[in-house]
Amino acid sequence: MTMSSLAAVTEPSVSEDCLHGWFLRSALAAPEAVALRIGREHFSYRRLHERALALAGELTARHSAHRPRRVGVLAARSEQAYAGILAAGYAGAAVVPLNPGFPAERTGRMIAAAEVDALVVDEHGLAVVPELADVLSGVPVVHEPGGAAPLERPGTPSPEETAYILFTSGSTGRPKGVPVLHRNVCAYLRFVHDRYRFGPDDVFSQTFDLTFDLAMFDLFTAWGSGGTLVSVPPRALASVAAWVARHGITVWFSSPSVIPVLRRRGALGPGSLAGLRYSLFCGEPLLSRDAADWQAAAPDSRVENLYGPTELTISCSVHRWDPATSPGRCVNDVVPIGSLHPGSDHLLLGADGKPHPDSGELCVTGAQMFPGYLDPADDEGRFLDHEARRWYRTGDLVLRLPDGELGYLGRRDHQVKIHGVRVELAEVEAALRRCGGITDAVAVAVGGELFAFCIGEPRPAADLMEELAAFFPRALIPLRYEYVEEFPLNANRKTDRPALAARAAGSSSRTESEF
Incomplete structure (x- = not known):
């Protein structure tokens, strides 16, 4: 592609109502800025954009309908993986991230369930393709751009179209497909960017696998702010303070389980992460001691506990850790999950199946709620109809704290009888x-x-x-x-x-x- 590839991008391509519009906004503002670092390699916004256009051109040229509906991206953390996620959106399709390290049988079930009709692979994904021959019959597989012309400009999907499909494991172990609409994820991103005011000088960690919805936070908060996304290799945890300093990380986002691992390795000393502006944790309960130790290691950082299932689009509530008051508000040592985002409403469902004022299963509705699982059979028991509205039943038990925030009690399915x-x-x-x-x-x-x-x-x-x-x-x-x-x-x-x-x-x- 040439310099004109970005010049061809105009409204409504950069609409904040479609997921890749957040990337395009920054690519237009500063095309040569670094969008991504993987190891020692740096990739500019222009380079990722042009590779995504090339891949999207190949996808549309090789698809019988000239527009795939659902594009799988079977790739590790490579340039191809990140460009492939953008390319799917550019081509007007939903992206289905897939991990080449997962068992082929599981990946095949995901491909079939999502009805993937085109696949982008990197070297790691290409090695797995022979094991997926049956499920990929008739599906074009794109490794490198071939003879097709790059897409002239990104498409602009409707807010009601699916942006991505991710899979969670049900109680039976069968993957459940979660389609998230552009309007769901863009409502989330508007809240995030308004709350944190990230900017082009911010450098974001990426600890989550691309098949996990929290990775969408990493990508599109970094790219939506014009910042730089840095892939975190597992070996970085051995010397995280040095790694964070070397890469100039300002925004850390991970699961809380990373904290005790670092503490046991002696890598979480007071002031060791002084360069961080924000430290965000999500995906499992954050313990009081862990939040306090991280705050001591990152004294200039705002430490926040984010909560939310994939079905409610990345996270739907937040609590900012306060060393003076938060410890006393913890329940079973677990940091509160805080308050729901604007645009989301909640109710607590008691054991009798009726709303309860103080405690119960958290049910949420609003702009971030997904429309329903890929397989409608999976919807059974997961939604509540109340006061002419549909609510998602999270399966999480919570307690309303005196100030109105929510404390976390545990999973409904972690409630066992002995x-x-x-x-x-x-x-x-x-x-x-x-x-x-x-x-x-x-x-x-x-x-x-x-x-x-x-x-x-x-x-x-x-x-x-x-x-x-x-x-x-x-x-x-x-x-x-x-x-x-x-x-x-x-x-x-x-x-x-x-x-x-x-x-x-x-x-x-x-x-x-x-x-």
């Missing part, structure tokens, strides 16, 4: 962290028993049970314990609870005396 007694796993974990020598804990229910994984100084199970009995009902006390160096993390660096549950199930024949 010998007929209802048990909140988050409450068990908070109690374990009160025990001498234990710095962190995860509880799982296996075979009608509680199994605790602990980090800290190993102690006999009998000692722990005796200490817990001083302030905990008997039914809430785990009978089995295992000490680990670290909790396993999944691809998005969140605590891998299914892996721990499987490990506990595999240890079911072991006795307490073995710990």
Whole structure:
């Protein structure tokens, strides 16, 4: 492409009502600014834009209808992956991010469920394509731009069209497709950019896999502000302070599970992350101690706890950590999830299925709520019709705090029954962290028993049970314990609870005396 490729971009291409419009706005303002860093490679806004146009041209030329509906991007964190996400939107299609490191059988199910009709791959994705031959029959696969002319200018999808499709795991393990509309994600981005006022000097970490919705925050808050996105390799966690300083990171965004890992490695000393302006955490509960330790490491940073399921578009509530007041407002050591974004309403659904003023399952409606799952069968039990409005049932239990913010109690599906007694796993974990020598804990229910994984100084199970009995009902006390160096993390660096549950199930024949 030539210099004219950006000159051809005019309104409404840069509309804030379509996802790639946020990128185009910055590309027009400063085309030579660095949009992306991967290792030692730097990619300008112009370069990503031109590669996206080339890929979009190839996609439209090779598609029988001249416009694909849903474009899969089977790629690792490469230039091709990021340009492919833009190219799908440029071609007027929804993007379906896919991870070449996932089992081919799972990826194939996602491709089939999303009805992907074109696929962009990088070298890693290309290596997986033979294993997906059956599901990709008749689907054009684009690795490098060929003889097709680049797209002249990006398309402008309707706000009611699907921007991206991501997959979450249901209780059966079958991936559930979540289509998010352009109007959903753009409503979110308008809130984010208005709240934080990011600018071209900001440099954003990207810790999340591209198949995870929080990665959309990374990409389009960075690009929507004219800033630079930096891919965070796993090895960076070994010396995060040096890495953050070397890359000039000003906005950190990750799951909370990163914090205890860094603390145990001695990488979270006071003032070690002084260059950060914002530190944002999402994806799982943020613990009070973790927020306090991160704030001490990043004293000039605003630390915030973001909350929201994929179905409500990235995050839908936020609490800003205040070292003076936030610790006293935590429930079971968990930082509040805060207040809902403007444009979203909520209600709390009690155990009787009726709205409750103080606690219950969080139900949300508003501009960020997705329209429904790809498979309508997955909608069953996930929506509530109340007062002529449709509400999404998050499955999360919350408590209304005195100031109106929401405290997090745990997942509805983490509420288990042990010998007929209802048990909140988050409450068990908070109690374990009160025990001498234990710095962190995860509880799982296996075979009608509680199994605790602990980090800290190993102690006999009998000692722990005796200490817990001083302030905990008997039914809430785990009978089995295992000490680990670290909790396993999944691809998005969140605590891998299914892996721990499987490990506990595999240890079911072991006795307490073995710990």
